[in-house]
Amino acid sequence: MIDEHNDTDDLILNLLAADDTAACSLLYKCHNKAVYDYVKDFIPDHDAAKDIVQELFTAIWIKRHSLNLVLPLRKYLFRAAHNKAINYDRDRRTRHRLMGEIVNRSGHGRVAPPADTDLEARELADQIKEALARLPMHARKTFLMSRKQGMTYKEIADHFHVTEKAVEKNMSKALSLLRQYLGIYIKILLIGLIE
Secondary structure (H helix, E strand, C coil): CHHHHHHHHHHHHHHHHCCCCHHHHHHHHHHHHHHHHHHHCCCCCHHHHHHHHHHHHHHHHHCCCCCCCCCCHHHHHHHHHHHHHHHHHHHHHHHHHHHHHHHHHCCCCCCCCCCCHHHHHHHHHHHHHHHHHHCCHHHHHHHHHHHCCCCCHHHHHHHHCCCHHHHHHHHHHHHHHHHHHHHHHHHHHHHHHHC
């Protein structure tokens, strides 16, 4: 059975390298159920688990040239699914906590945002863009690949052909500089949440 999976995985890798869309169907057919069952151990919500698995298979196709996929594919799929499930759960808990804070601060559901909320949000977005633009190139690329594309440090290291230590160093530098550049805005946001 292991040889059968390895033969199929080998075919999938060859199809991905050849940009053959049949790779997606075969990858999904061979591994969808196992990956879904694995994700369900972390995320009991059926629809959310399905979305996570679908995003994973879509990301593999999109990033097929930058990924360093090796046999057995299922090992990679489980690791990537695990990371996506953890990120989903973390984001869900953060959204839930923030909504709770907003409801508590607003008088239990009567949310009346200030008139200048949109302006403040745009100003903050502009400051974040400006801060990102000020980062050194490698630190900026590492940060965006990690936070915007959801890539792991290993995936980023493989993409740039560097060690994971180098990726960690660039990420630390990016976060440190962003805290420095956005420090006053972070303090203002925290004060706004406390009031």
